Amino acid sequence: MIVYLATNNPHKVEELAPLLPGVELRLPRDAGVAFDPAEDGEDFLANSLIKARALHALVRAPVLADDSGLCVDALSGEPGIRSARYGQVDGGPKLEASDRNRLLLEVMRGERDRSCRFVCCLTLVLSGNRHFSAQETCEGVLLEAPRGSGGFGYDPVVFLPELGRSVAELTMEEKSRVSHRGRAARRMAALLADLVAEP
16 A cells, blocks of 8 residues: 655654555655645644645545654643744744754753653545544653664653663664654554455
C-alpha cells in the first residue's frame, strides 16, 4: 500500500517506515508537488487533519499526516503545536533545532517543575469524507542541558525517568517502542492492516 506522508521532513519517514509494515511511505516531492500548508489549527488533531487533507487534495491517494510537538507544563503547554516554529520571528526563518532547544532551556532556567510530554497525532485520510486519527504521548522531564546525539528536534532535552536516558540517547528500536510517534504508529499500523484486509 502506497501512502504519502504529509511532511517534508525525511526524519519522520525514517521513524515511521519500520512501524508500518506493508506500507510504502512517500514524501510530497516524490509526487512532484510543493507542500507547505498553513498549520493554523488549535491543537495537534486539527493541524494533523489540515495537513492530511491538503496533501490528499494534491496527490489523490492515501495520506498520513503527523502533527507533533513538546508540551511543557510550566509553560502552559508551550511550545506545543508551535514546536517547530518556537522562537521564530514573524516572517523570518525557522530556528535550527539546537537553537530552539537553547531558547527553551533558557526560558526554563531556574524552573523547578520540568514535567513535559511529547504529543503525536497521526491522521490517515483515504478520501474527502473518510479519515482516522490516533494520538499518543511520551511523558518526560525537561533537562537543564542537552544530552545525546541521536534523534532530532527536542530529543536531546527530554529525559525519560523510566529509562534513565534522554530521548536522544536511545537506540532507534528503543525510541520506537516508547515514543509518542511509535505508540501512535502502532495504533495506525493495526488500522492499516484492517483496511488492507477489507474486501
